[in-house]
């Protein structure tokens with residue numbers, strides 16, 4: 001049996017899935033809800049750094065990181081030790097009714113990462129969807145308005161409020177009946193497929209015109225709008241960055257009408273793009289910022305960070321039993337130390353390295369339509385024809401599967417995009433392995449056209 005501590009690159013020792021994995025897949029099929037969306041049969045057993053070992057001793061290079069969650073890699077010794085120490089001391093009292101030292105400590109540190117001169121306040125949750133759910137309530141509470149604007153392609157979660165904002169895949173909504181009313185969706189500035197032929201810097205001007213000229217004139221008076229919510233880089237929608245001017249203009253519109261500007265940094269935040277928050281690259285100062293995923297290296301934690309003057313709800317207005325327990329806080333504080341000390345910079349450096357390495361992919365591979373993103377949040381859009389940009393979901397799925405069989409874990413995003421969201425600690429050797437493996441997969445998949 002391999003010990004992952006010794007390997008930095010994948011090693012496959014059985015056919016996939018191996019015998020132990022097969023047994024677990026059978027159990028899973030019998031007992032688990034069929035709503036989960038597994039792309040390939042990885043049964044994870046242990047992990048270290050960017051390597052995950054399965055139940056048969058196969059070691060994989062992980063460029064999925066538990067869907068962009070394991071920011072500091074798997075089982076970073078400092079995170080593990082912080083969790084173990086805290087678990088032996090106190091696991092839960094409920095931060096809703098009692099106090100913990102680590103609660104304001106983490107809140108202060110998170111608040112300091114969010115741009116803007118005003119002091120910040122924080123509410124902790126267990127997940128991304130709960131952070132969004134709370135942000136909807138906070139925006140309504142703070143403005144005494146109830147309408148919201150969200151974007152096509154964005155994913156904000158699966159609880160009913162967050163799902164009402166989500167406009168990613170209709171399967172996520174189908175069968176669940178009426179959702180929150182008073183929400184309008186408008187197009188997301190998707191430069192590669194910009195209907196008006198704009199570039200990555202200018203795409204979206206017409207969307208803003210639609211918002212101000214149509215939505216605000218014909219549907220919602222802006223004075224009824226509580227919040228506009230956006231992912232600065234669309235995650236589940238296909239790793240699509242919004243142009244800088246677009247986010248700045250949204251902020252202007254929000255400020256003009258007293259609308260809460262809410263950024264969902266659940267996937268794009270915590271150093272993944274080389275800064276704490278992807279929205280920082282655009283120089284904006286949101287009113288409310290939602291985080292989760294990478295915040296505690298895999299422990300369940302989310303956060304709503306808001307300007308102090310916004311987060312003024314009364315005791316009892318919002319609460320949670322589990323949201324933020326001392327073990328998650330310990331993991332988050334250790335995670336922040338690591339991201340601040342080393343990994344944010346590494347995400348920037350390795351992101352630049354990878355983008356340099358992938359720069360020629362659209363020239364070299366007919367099925368690669370677009371390579372985009374920032375830092376270690378990279379999307380590769382797979383098409384059947386570069387000219388027509390016909391989406392090749394089947395080839396994307398094939399590439400994800402081929403990569404798995406070559407020891408590289410990646411996930412899809414959107415209809416036909418491959419996402420690279422490795423732990424923030426990867427090195428050049430691992431980046432090269434991932435790039436080489438994907439190149440092999442593109443060659444194989446390209447033969448299927």
Ligand code: PLP
Nearest residue numbers: 127128129155156157235266267
């Ligand atoms: N917001 C974004 C941008 C996400 O990517 C996700 C999850 O993928 C969520 C919200 C929901 O997070 P969770 O699955 O933790 O509820």
